[in-house]
Amino acid sequence: KTSEERQRESLRIARLTRQLLKKFCVVQQFGLHGESEGEEHERARAAMRSSTFDDMSEMRQPISKEQFLCVIQDPHVQGILDELDIPPERAQLFDILDADCS
Template structure:
């Protein structure tokens, strides 16, 4: 580029009021970025693209359109696609980790519950072998040697846990440890009444397992309120027929 052409272009830029926007390479790059991002105005308030179109004509328009489409539809979309791909990949990895943790937790709970049932089954068999006098005077059960001989069929057999037996079993330290593993409430002396929903006075294996698993975790206030409201609703349903008589 000759010196005269350079002076001619500088004069043209000055006449158009774009000197501050194209005085050097960094300023030109920033001006191009502004135009591609939507803020393409000169200091005078005129659109830079329109001013350059009037001065340079069709070659500028074609070059500007091609560059704008390349930047806006090409690079921006590539960046967006990379971001979305990274986000989706992280979500899938997190979901896989969560599923694996849930599977491990389910297996751990199942094994812990099985060990707890073995202790109740062993205590039940030992309790059955005692006569009435020994049963009333029994303060502690040593069922650890017996539980290793129990199979799944023995556990799921006809076992009925009374409140007296339940209170004896939960005094064992190993039972307390298993209950801690299951995250059962610490007020375990009252668990029998909670699990024995039908009020039969005995707990069978299915009833015991379902009850223990349902009361796992921290007790929420909403659970207590929901139970209270449900009880009141049942009471109202029982009272209404008597009121109409």
């Protein structure tokens, strides 16, 4: 690959990663866990679909496994993970990313 192609690919990955971070920020901000239902859950889902990264607060708390699983079930997140060539066994990703088991 040329330097320009590598740079373009790096920017694509950074953009997609930022979109994923936004989804995790929304779930954390709303304190969602798993498959809970209700008005707050629906507001969070709507925010996850429409918010921009700039309107998300900084993540200060760790993401729980339940929150992680909630985010990766979102169809848009599935599309992002597909674009990043993340294998379909995504539920196990949490354990891989949670290196310190916190």
